[in-house]
Amino acid sequence: MAADFCYSPGLMPFEQARRLLLDSVKTINRIDSINTRKAISRILAGPIMAPMDVPANDNSAMDGFAFAHQSLLNDRPLELVGEALAGHPYSTEILLGECVRITTGAVLPKGADTIEMKEKSVLENAYVRMKHNVSKGQFVRKKGEDVRAGTPIFEQGHKITAADIGLLSACGIDRVDVYDRIKVAVLSSGDELVEPGEPLKPGQLYDSNRHMLIAALSRSHCEVIDLGIARDTIHDTRRALEKACEDADLIISSGGVSVGEADLLKQVVDDIGTLSLWRIAVKPGKPFAFGTIGSASYVGLPGNPVSSLVTFAQLTLPILHKLQGLTAKPSTSLLAKLKFPITRQTGRKEFIRAKIAFDQQGQAWVEPTGAQGSGILSSMVAADGFIVVEPDIETIAANSYVCFEWFPEELQ
Numbered sequence: 001m002a003a004d005f006c007y008s009p010g011l012m013p014f015e016q017a018r019r020l021l022l023d024s025v026k027t028i029n030r031i032d033s034i035n036t037r038k039a040i041s042r043i044l045a046g047p048i049m050a051p052m053d054v055p056a057n058d059n060s061a062m063d064g065f066a067f068a069h070q071s072l073l074n075d076r077p078l079e080l081v082g083e084a085l086a087g088h089p090y091s092t093e094i095l096l097g098e099c100v101r102i103t104t105g106a107v108l109p110k111g112a113d114t115i116e117m118k119e120k121s122v123l124e125n126a127y128v129r130m131k132h133n134v135s136k137g138q139f140v141r142k143k144g145e146d147v148r149a150g151t152p153i154f155e156q157g158h159k160i161t162a163a164d165i166g167l168l169s170a171c172g173i174d175r176v177d178v179y180d181r182i183k184v185a186v187l188s189s190g191d192e193l194v195e196p197g198e199p200l201k202p203g204q205l206y207d208s209n210r211h212m213l214i215a216a217l218s219r220s221h222c223e224v225i226d227l228g229i230a231r232d233t234i235h236d237t238r239r240a241l242e243k244a245c246e247d248a249d250l251i252i253s254s255g256g257v258s259v260g261e262a263d264l265l266k267q268v269v270d271d272i273g274t275l276s277l278w279r280i281a282v283k284p285g286k287p288f289a290f291g292t293i294g295s296a297s298y299v300g301l302p303g304n305p306v307s308s309l310v311t312f313a314q315l316t317l318p319i320l321h322k323l324q325g326l327t328a329k330p331s332t333s334l335l336a337k338l339k340f341p342i343t344r345q346t347g348r349k350e351f352i353r354a355k356i357a358f359d360q361q362g363q364a365w366v367e368p369t370g371a372q373g374s375g376i377l378s379s380m381v382a383a384d385g386f387i388v389v390e391p392d393i394e395t396i397a398a399n400s401y402v403c404f405e406w407f408p409e410e411l412q
Ligand SMILES: Nc1nc2c(c(=O)[nH]1)N[C@H]1C(S)=C(S)[C@@H](COP(=O)(O)OP(=O)(O)OC[C@H]3O[C@@H](n4cnc5c(N)ncnc54)[C@H](O)[C@@H]3O)O[C@H]1N2
Pocket: 188, 189, 190, 192, 193, 205, 206, 207, 208, 209, 210, 254, 255, 256, 257, 258, 259, 260, 263, 284, 285, 286, 287, 301, 302, 303, 304, 305, 307, 374
């Protein structure tokens, strides 16, 4: 640990920045009522209570015979008096000494409290004998054992999964109120950028950030407005941002936020909106910028592709989730052992691209995936997540425990 450690001057500590960003945005309160079948990955705009018991009746967990347990006390075979099938209940009450054939899911007839499996019973001349001891109540699925009518089943801000659609359907709920998809405009900035597929002239490179960010945004179920590439002129940059804020809830640019002569984004945002934050003590991604343009939030990601993606994951996704109304989830991290030592410069919180493996004892081991330059996308591609290193740490010995954070689902 460096004795004279302090944050690099002019850089806001990472946690402070993330709090400030979250405090600066509000959920977009446009609500849509949609069919439950189409609600996968949408975010609930309000809590949901169960309108009914699930299951609605006591029913059978097995194919077999249903009867009153008391009928077994005198060891006599039970008379088979009818059948209860799934969808076709047996409507007469069963008396002592009687049983009915029952199938899995069929409503338990009145008078019955116990079921025995078909293969553990013997049916002879319309009488049924049990081969083994039978416990009272066995193989009965109780009314409301899954969900009780009137209890909350989902909270506001919950993102709907396939299992959720199953439970909602089981409760007969065919419509849900969800937040509208938020609109996110994405642009790249730089005279050097060319669309993949076009020929490269000297000094040019392909735009990777925009396509990478749009892909991650589509995993976040946003409506993406692709603004293409803005050239390094005040006019072009201004026009792109002004067009973006007509429709977008969030505008994301990449490139042009550092201190170079062609880094115009901050200036233009300052002119047509408000720039409220710039430069964070994070590696990679230091020149991250944040502000507002009209009613849209603005995020300026650094141009280096890894800086762009890391600050998207660490600083933009929390903003995006809050705009979407999604309840914040803790990141999925664990303590893992470091395979090789790390030496680094202090001053910024660092997200080191790393892969993870588990040994035969179940111990997690992590190692960086290679060169960590902020233009090296291949070490991002090879990684499962980040080793997260606090700003004041200078060296970490091999075999020590470090914090490993899996990539968020949007990056997987
Ligand atoms: N004098 C200083 N120079 C730099 C500093 C600094 O503090 N002082 N910070 C460095 C850091 S850290 C970063 S990160 C970069 C970020 O700068 P910008 O956001 O202004 O990004 P650009 O200069 O436009 O581009 C940086 C780099 O990334 C390439 N790039 C840009 N956009 C794309 C894209 N859409 N797809 C692929 N590659 C892209 C660009 O060609 C440059 O190579 O600034 C450092 N400089």
